Amino acid sequence: MTLAEIRRDKTYAHVVPFGAFMVLNFLLMIIDESGMKWDHPDASWWQMTEHWFYPLQTLICGVTLIFFWRHYDIKWDKRVVLGGVMGAVGIGFWLLPTHLYSVLGYTEENVGWLKYLGLDPRLDGFNTNDMSNPAAIWLTTIFRFLRAAVIVAFVEEIFWRGFLMRFLLKPDGKYWNVPFGQFSWLSYGVVTGAFVLVHQPVDYAGAVVYGTLTYIVAVKTKSLAACIVMHAVANLLMGLYALGYAKYGLW
Numbered sequence: 001m002t003l004a005e006i007r008r009d010k011t012y013a014h015v016v017p018f019g020a021f022m023v024l025n026f027l028l029m030i031i032d033e034s035g036m037k038w039d040h041p042d043a044s045w046w047q048m049t050e051h052w053f054y055p056l057q058t059l060i061c062g063v064t065l066i067f068f069w070r071h072y073d074i075k076w077d078k079r080v081v082l083g084g085v086m087g088a089v090g091i092g093f094w095l096l097p098t099h100l101y102s103v104l105g106y107t108e109e110n111v112g113w114l115k116y117l118g119l120d121p122r123l124d125g126f127n128t129n130d131m132s133n134p135a136a137i138w139l140t141t142i143f144r145f146l147r148a149a150v151i152v153a154f155v156e157e158i159f160w161r162g163f164l165m166r167f168l169l170k171p172d173g174k175y176w177n178v179p180f181g182q183f184s185w186l187s188y189g190v191v192t193g194a195f196v197l198v199h200q201p202v203d204y205a206g207a208v209v210y211g212t213l214t215y216i217v218a219v220k221t222k223s224l225a226a227c228i229v230m231h232a233v234a235n236l237l238m239g240l241y242a243l244g245y246a247k248y249g250l251w
Contacts (some may be wrong), residue, residue, distance in 0.1 A: 013068030018159035024057045053142035061151045074225045083226030087233030090197040090213045096251030098122045117205045146235030153231035161218045
C-alpha cells in the first residue's frame with residue numbers, strides 16, 4: 001500500500017494517530033525502565049527523558065493529524081460549549097480525590113482503602129523546578145500543555161468516539177455508516193473500559209466518571225468537536241492545577 005493510499009483511508013486516519021501516540025508512550029516506558037534514563041539532579045534538562053520525548057511525541061502525532069485531516073468530521077458550532085462545560089465538570093471529579101487527600105490531611109499510613117478511589121498525593125512528576133534554564137522551562141512547559149490539551153484531545157477522541165464507538169456496532173466493515181454518537185451499552189462499556197485501562201490505576205475512578213460523561217456528550221451532541229473541546233478543557237485545567245498545587249504526578 002502506498003502512502004497516498006494510506007492517506008485516502010478513513011480508518012487509518014482515525015487509528016494511526018492514536019496508535020502512534022500509544023507506541024511512543026510504550027517506547028518511553030521501555031527507555032525509563034531499561035536504565036537508559038539519566039535521573040540525576042545535576043543532569044541537564046535534555047537528559048531527563050520526558051523533557052525531550054514529550055515534545056517529540058507532540059510533533060510526530062501532530063504531523064499524523066495534519067496528514068489525515070481531511071477525514072475528520074469536526075464542526076465548530078455551539079455544541080462545543082457543552083463540551084467545554086462538561087470538561088470542567090469531568091476533570092473536577094478526576095482531581096477531587098487528590099485534592100481531598102491534601103485538604104483532609106491524609107497520609108500513606110491512614111488513607112487506607114480510599115487510595116483505590118484515587119486519594120493519593122500525586123507529587124512526583126513533571127516539575128519545572130528540576131530545570132534552571134528559563135528557556136528550557138518555557139519550552140518544555142509549552143510542549144507539555146500542547147501535548148495534553150491539543151494532541152491528546154484530538155488523537156484520543158478521534159479514536160475512541162470517532163472510530164471505536166462506530167466499529168463496535170458494525171465490525172463487519174460498514175462501521176462508517178453508523179452515525180456519530182449512536183448509543184449502545186456495548187460501545188459504552190468497551191470504550192469507557194478501554195479509556196480507563198490506558199490510565200494509571202490511581203486514575204481509574206476518575207477515568208470511569210470522566211469517560212462516562214464524555215460518552216454522554218457524544219451521544220447528546222452528536223459532535224466530535226464537542227468531545228475534543230471537552231478533553232482539551234479538562235487537560236488544560238488539569239495541567240494548571242498540577243502546576244498550581246505542585247501535584248506533578250497528575251500529568
